Amino acid sequence: MSPRELVVLGTASQAPTRHRNHNGYLLRWDREGLLFDPGEGTQRQMLYAGVSASDITRICVTHFHGDHCLGLPGVIQRINLDRVAHDVTAYFPASGQRFFDRLHHASVFHEEAVLHEHPLDGDSVSVPLPELTLEARRLSHPVESYGFRLVEPDSRxxxxxxxxxxxxxxxxxxxxxxxxxxxxxxxxxxxxxxxxPHKGLRVAFVMDTRRCDAVAELAEGADMFVCESTFLDAEADLARTHGHMTAAEAAATARDAGVRLLVLTHFSQRYNDPQAFLAEAREHFDGEIAVAADLDRIPVPKRLRSARGETGKS
Structure with a gap:
């Protein structure tokens, strides 16, 4: 069984920098490998991170701004080049179907693998997976954008x-x-x-959006909350204008939602010091915070175990 971890392939927002590739995140979860928002250069970042095309079972695209999807052609073609034996399913906003079609067939290649399409429509979507549920909520961004959450069922x-x-x-x-x-x-x-009771784990993934009710719903009770923090609070007005969040807003959301681990990412190229995001978030959230860097591997927290009246880490 594979470890449950977030493999960070890129952490930049609109423009990559010398140290930050465009977005890309692989969530390893037992037999599943969910690739979120493969931006430009994702295929090469996968090589650096030791991620193979066969690790990918699902692709989740939050929206069709370039920094979140321009790596799709290379990833899809690599899945076919490597003749990945299992089917792969792609989830994306239905309103962006034409963009997905263009990216899927951006150039000539021999299609060997099976790629299923699952367009998302409506404010709330729930997709049952083997031993998991994938939830999606429509966010607040200039183009249609969805956030995702993986929910493991409760057990005893x-x-x-x-x-x-x-x-x-x-x-x-x-x-x-x-x-x-x-x-x-x-x-x-x-x-x-x-x-x-053995509460199932919840991992939320929120990219480009203003702070809104859907963000809070996705973050509620999350063990890991991967959240965009494009700007610092000094540029809060700019963040709202362009449909983004600040590190302070991400941290306040995590605090209000009872998040265990907050992962900050999707940083504007105007900032060089990642510690500034940590310092700002720490003013609003006293839980665990990780400021993501390219090629980080961040373990998903283990389940909490209730020991007949006491709660501790398993």
């Missing part, structure tokens, strides 16, 4: 010491999980007596 963790105390072992454990109750030593034992 069995407590071995309670099972032993109540004399439940072997096949009865599986039956208890399936049916919710079993009889042991003349009494009915219910699942909630020998298990604890």
């Amino acid at each position: 963790r069995m407590l071995p010491e309670r099972l032993r105390e109540l004399g439940i072992a072997g096949p009865d454990v599986g039956r208890l999980q399936r049916e919710g109750a079993v009889e042991a030593d003349g009494r009915v034992v219910r699942l909630d007596e020998v298990s604890e």
Whole structure:
């Protein structure tokens, strides 16, 4: 099973710099590899990061500004060149279908792989995946843009010491999980007596947008919140005019939503010091903050485990 981690391929906004490639993020999640917003140069960044075309199972495009999609032709052609054996599904705003078509067929190549298209339409979309749900919300940007969230279902963790105390072992454990109750030593034992809630993980991905209700909905309870912070607060008016967020706004959203790990990215070329984003965000959010840099690998936080009245990291 692959590690659950965010592989950062690029962190620039409109214009790349000497140290920041255009956007690109691969979220490794067990058997899934979700490539978000492959900007120009993503295919080469994948080589530097040790990411292969066969790692990609899904492509999520938030919108069709160039820094979020101009790497699509190279990525799609590499998937075909490498003859990736599994199907790949692309999610993107339905209003940008013509752009996706042009990028898909930007030049001549031999199509070997299977690429499914899943255009997104409406304010809210939910797509069931194997063992996960992919949610999308329409954001506030000059062109139609969507944010994404991966949601792992909640489950229950069995407590071995309670099972032993109540004399439940072997096949009865599986039956208890399936049916919710079993009889042991003349009494009915219910699942909630020998298990604890195990909350599923949530990872939110929000690129170009003003702060809006949809951003808060995506961030709510997120274990990892990857958020654009194109500007610092001194340029807040400029951010709103162009449909972006500041580091302060991203951090305030994370605070209000109960986020565990905030990942700041998508930085304007006007800024050279990434620590300025960290300093501004820290004024509003006291949780964990990562200021993304190209080729970073950021682990997804592990599930929180409730130990019968206590909460700690698993």
